[in-house]
Amino acid sequence: MSEKGPENEPAETTKVTDDDVVEDPQDSAADTDRVAEASRWHVALREITTGNALVAVLSVFLAMFFGSLMILFTDADVRYGMSYFFARPSDTFIYAWEAISGAYVSLWRGAVFNDLGSTFHQQIKPITETLKFAAPLTLAGLGIGLTFRAGLFNIGGRGQMLLGGAAAAFVAVKLDLPMIVHLPLAILVGALVAALWGGIAGLLKALTGAHEVIVTIMLNYVGYYLVFYALTRKSLLQAPNSGNPKSSPMPESAILPDLLGPKFNLHAGFLLAVLATFLVWWILNRSALGYRFRAVGENPAAAKAAGINVGLAYFSAFLISGALVGLAGVNQVLGSVTDGATSGLDAGIGFDAITVALLGRSRPFGILAAGILFGAFKSGGFFMQASESIPVDIVLVIQSLIVLFLAAPPLVKAIFRLPSKEA
Amino acid sequence: GGEAPAERAGEGNSDYLPCIVSDAGGFDDKSFNQLSYEGLKEAADEIGTKPKPVESNSENDYAANLESLVGQGCDTIVTVGFALSAATIESAKANPETEYVLIDDAADADFDGKTDAENIKPILYDTAQAAFLAGYVAADYTKTGVVGTYGGQPFPTVTIFMDGFKQGVEYYAKTKKKDVKVVGYEGGEKGSFTGEFVANEKATNTARQIIDQNADVIMPVGGPIYQGALTAIDDSGKDVALIGVDADFYETDPKTQDVVLTSVLKNMKTSTNDVIIAASEGDFDATPYVGTLENDGVGLAPFHNFESKVSETLPDEIEEVTAGIKDGSIKVNSYLAK
Amino acid sequence: MSAVATTVKPEGVAERVPGLWKTPSVLGVFTVLVALLVLISPRSGDSTFRWSRQGDWFSIPDVSLPANAVVWAAVLVCLLCTAYAAWNAYAGRKSPLLLVAVFAVVAVAGFLAWAVAGKTLPVVGLLAGSLALAVPLVFGALGGVLGERAGVVNIAIDGQLLFGAFGAAIAASLTGSPWAGLVAAMVAGMLVALLLGLFAITYWVEQVIVGVVLNVLVIGFTSFMFSQVLSENAAALNNPPHFPRWEIPLLSGIPVVGPIFFRQTVLVYLMYVAVFLIAWALYRSKWGLRVRAVGEHPKAADTVGINVIATRYRTVLLAGAIAGIGGATYTLVSVPSFGREMTGGAGYIALAAVIFGKWDPIKATLAALLFGFASNVESVLSVIGSPVPSQFMLMLPYVVTIFAVAGLVGHSRAPAADGKPYRKS
Amino acid sequence: MRLALRDITKRFGSLVANDHISLTVEPGEIHCLLGENGAGKSTLMNVLYGLYQADEGEILIDDEPQRFKGPGDAMAAGIGMVHQHFMLIPVFTVAENVMLGHEATGFAGKLDLDAARKQVREISERFGFHVDPDALVEDLPVGVQQRVEIIKALSRDAEVLVFDEPTAVLTPQETDELMAIMRQLKESGTGIVFITHKLREVREVADRITVIRRGTVVGEASPEASNAELAALMVGRPVELKVQKSPAEPGERALVVSDLTVADEDGQVHVDDISFHIDAGEILAVAGVQGNGQTELTEAMVGLAPHVEGSIKLDGREIVGRSVRKALEAGIGFIPEDRQIEGLVGNFTIAENLMLNRSYDKPFVTGGSLNLKKLDTFAKEKLAEYDVRAPGVSTLAGQLSGGNQQKVVVARELSRDLRLLVASQPTRGVDVGSIEFIHKQIVAARDAGVPVLVVSSELDEISALADRIMVLYRGRVVGIVPADTSRDTLGLMMAGETPEGSQA
């Protein structure tokens, strides 16, 4: 996904050219000279067929196709139809069509627009849900993408989210303050604690050269048990009167406000994510700090020789990354699931965010777009499961296939027999 | 699709729609999610309807899943596990027309002793009572004088088993003046936990360590983790007996038949079934239900293959203890006991 | 002209090198920690260590010692080790690894004596369990080492373990034979490896991306199949027979050693073979030379006529098969059925072992064993009752790994072309 | 064996790297290929060696057309190559490197290392090399590494040997020895293709010379042609081979280095108690075989070396113990020895690379934020001033040719107010045209009063730039001598011998 985001994908044009290419598969790769002399129309066609936009569309298409196969082979009706396939093959096809279209239509209804809804707010609610789920994915994705740009792998999203969320919850439930102070304070403390937690990996890397992949993975577990411990102590996080490892619900004064009123679940966490996107974009592309992150990420030896403190860059990248990932945890506790923090508050987002960062190519707006896409899958998945009884796990399969195909344009082009740019 | 052949699976004639949401364990957890779902399915078959089950993978999913189910027009929604409590209360308040059944939690977030929404029926089980009996049986059965237990995570719904078990053993030791020791649980949250409700090497290994402490009865509490104990028992080459939890393992998992001494029953299947049947007939009753020995909500499974191996007097003694617990002359402490 | 020795090492210069002080510092920290245990919370009673098991040729008697005394003795030895390490550092020498090993054993013994005061610690069970817990990690790490030695970073170990477990469960259930399950596990691991190869080797996709994404793909696929297919036909598809324990005659009777190493399942014996075979082949055989060449400097390998792409594919597939065996331990040894996400991220721990073990099969195996040991200390202590809250005990293996990586390993050098796709024009 | 290339064409996308090139190599002949950076020499040789497939044309051996699918086929046909960037595996031993690809094995694929050791010893003896078969390649000096490359080729019975810039990293003595080896090979009937940028060498050994420019053969030159003629033919214009430079007018004592000792992480000492000084407006050139402490010396000057003792005083202020950033802020410009590794960020644009050492403060950073406009203007200026051949300032540095990359580094380092310039191998692998330009810039800096420390393993470069010459051997100063010291004397000093009359 490019820096500019998905809005420059010419969906209409691609369709037309797509057909053209299919009709003319001979127009293949080897023919460099001919293309060089070809008409402007040909040049434009070539630009589109070799461009990223078409590959993106086709990647999604391919991933959905494989998802369909899985649905087909496990759908009870389709299998039933196949049992008498030779007697009445049409049934199999009808069932197959029902299964697949049912799945994707419900995915759409759950993610974007529900035409079955009786009121307007019910109809457009799915898109707001999508944005709600996109917020933590984007925040954590930004954090992880930022470390990627600095040449680091932050696999520690889970731990950072847990610590950030738990710290925010602590401030929220233990203090009694007016909202104007309480909410910002809880957010800040959450981000800060997560930043320090992430910073451990950066510090150890800078001081001892410890491989950050190991350290962050280990810190996930350590963080999990720490938070779990806190949740079993009344003095720390556990709700009074309860034996469950869960905190009290968040007080009103520390809850991220709703963006579209009480009828929708979309809360200010999404605003936080959008702001963070701009902030990270600024850091990476316009700030000296971000310049140094990128320099260190691309060539640490050259950066060092040019006077950049590489260890400090590692440490500060992890601090910022931890803070962003921590905000995802804060978003969960103070926004999405406000009835109390638990040791499951990360909800797998810390890992999903790695994929989001990869899909967004570690570019801030790419990550925002990828976060929204994944949020849509998430939100649509619930609807699909409820209406079609298809396990949401299929969404994982489709998501990961999209990322893989997007990362390998030549493969997609080979599958669809498109010309490749570097003929 | 209306034009489908009549034999097509699961099509019914009632328009009553029962639904169920699992917690993060999913419906294959060999524990409360699975049993509640099975109870719901049976009820649905009896009524002639097709239930809608949805699984949650994380706590993110609870509210969204409930919302989708409401959108699907469910009449009754069963939510399984304390983790869904808050989401259930919220959904119930927003949808007063829909009926909710919450398993394993009182739905009392404000701790005023009352259910927070009138359309939620909380179902709880004082499994400590039944586990007490199991502890008594184990203490009687053991030859080494050591019995063990371990859990998935120190949640109250887990430790309540271990707690009751421990009290049962201690009661036996005191009344019979026999030295019997419990390993793997010391009370509160102190004990042996695998950290996850997953059948894995950690579960197997924990069972191994318990057997290594000379235990010859072992009670794993936490869905599929008992499968680890099966492997450990098999590997040890010793005569170690297993005590099942939730359902009668002898029936739900034939692989356990040679080793299962008895099981601590938590009759979620029956309770769910009953509530759904009643609800389908318009008799939804939101009063909280606490399963006890008294109302057969919890109990002890038969000894099956072990009938000949336990002491002859044991069945009568169990009767006696049961009566004692019922009439209150024997106290079993748990977070649910008044 | 002769090969000029370009660097000379006069006496007395190296003492300026601060890296040498890392070892004594870490040892010092741990010495203090052990001492703090008894200072803050002295224990009463004896700690008993049990060494024997049924079936030993002869039984070593239990050893009972007063807990506090043992801990203090351990602290003393630790102090001596630390002092020696510090003296070495002062003299500009690196401390021998043996010193660190002695220190570790003594410090652990001190901690255990403290923790089991008044109770009995089954030493053999502790060690045998450590080995069992480490088996999938060792296979995973071996797969990781192989792949990376050939220049392909394998983050997908977790996916290979999980898919191996999945494949093994189905095939063994269908055929009724754990051996068929083992083969299926290898094939499953290879399938994931094939995808890794396709994207990483043929299409030059960033290898970390491919690995992470393949893990998600496998989780999604197996979970989907689990709910849609396996759990509905559990008796037919998810009911694998398991490998029995094979006691090796004679060897298994040796006290302490026998029950730990020679009363295991066939997969453990396979693991011994795999570790030594891979370690040998990697450094001593033509195959290994070529694999390492391709991972260090693929272009150089190409210029002497080695087919880089094919070598990488073959190695990655082999690595996948090995990781697949690790996956088989979940469903053919540990528990008798497949469960959703049942590897619990073990592949990532195996990956840590690869790096911790500096891309060496033996060292990676030791790293995995260390992890297994730390996990099992937690299990054993929680069963016999420990003075530490369970969450902190559960943290132990991870904290130990961080200390080990930061304090003892530090910079490690990956194969030079690790993670870099090979592109010819 | 007679080798012929006929009408070879090789394209990279739209770039035609080789355009219908024909070339023959007779047995017992040394055939030189000359051409500026990016002319297509390496590409042609890679085609010959089977690494690239030609788009057009054919390769003939004894008039038989050949099909090389990979280097394996080329080697089997008797072609060996010593690559510009060594194709050795650093963590392998010499024997392992030599046997790789045609390993002798025993039972179960067990490597027969003894056979490989024997082979290494045999070939070494034949040519008088002293190479330890069990030494790790990464521990060997480059000269020896190159011998390993030659042994590798000979161990496969190569009849045509290609040397791609083999002398770029050698000392004069090593170069002379290589020439002798080439002659010896030639005597035994081996055909040799020899690529170099050093005209002196060409005239010394070449039997025939082919000049390539922009992918096409522009003609053959006679080995008797003068340096100036050859250079002009290569570049397509007359080239100043020796930079015009007035005698130095040394000013104050700007840099004083005393008792400097540099050790690495393992405690090995690379610079051993050396002292010297440089005056403002003076160039001190450091000569020496690579690996005798030059790298560590330059690293210590900018704070890159981890363990430094002694003192480096610039304008009276101590540098030792300061961070790289502080050293650079004190006014040190640093041209590192390997532009790819330490000089440039390949995936950064030219403009971004130009601010690499100025990411903390003005002019490109204000209040923590980048001033992209200023950077753009600055980069455009420098692009024009330093004649960097690139489409624009947002071209990625990694896509430039070696010479142009070097110009970017030089432009960056010289565009600040310098108090000291440290230049390490400033023209390694750069063609004569670019050398001329870079030398001019360095001399201009000196003339502006900057003290300059130049490290080079290239004696031509040393004598072209130096006002005084310091020779390093095993981390110690052998002597500091005047610029007009003879090549022979310098060569001896580089081997560690202290000649008469030099001040140590």
Ligand SMILES: Nc1ncnc2c1ncn2[C@@H]1O[C@H](COP(=O)(O)OP(=O)(O)OP(=O)(O)O)[C@@H](O)[C@H]1O
């Ligand atoms: N793999 C490649 N892909 C694209 N372009 C390439 C590739 N290799 C070389 N080129 C381009 O081909 C041209 C010829 O390069 P080549 O390396 O053959 O030059 P050369 O004559 O060896 O130069 P030098 O004297 O610097 O070694 C250059 O413009 C170079 O940028």
Ligand SMILES: Nc1ncnc2c1ncn2[C@@H]1O[C@H](COP(=O)(O)OP(=O)(O)OP(=O)(O)O)[C@@H](O)[C@H]1O
């Ligand atoms: N795949 C490629 N795509 C684009 N440019 C390339 C590619 N491969 C090489 N080049 C360019 O071709 C140039 C020539 O490559 P080569 O490795 O032969 O170096 P060179 O020109 O000989 O440089 P030097 O003289 O520094 O050794 C490189 O500097 C690089 O910029």
Ligand SMILES: [Mg+2]
């Ligand atoms: Mg209430």
Ligand SMILES: [Mg+2]
């Ligand atoms: Mg070249």
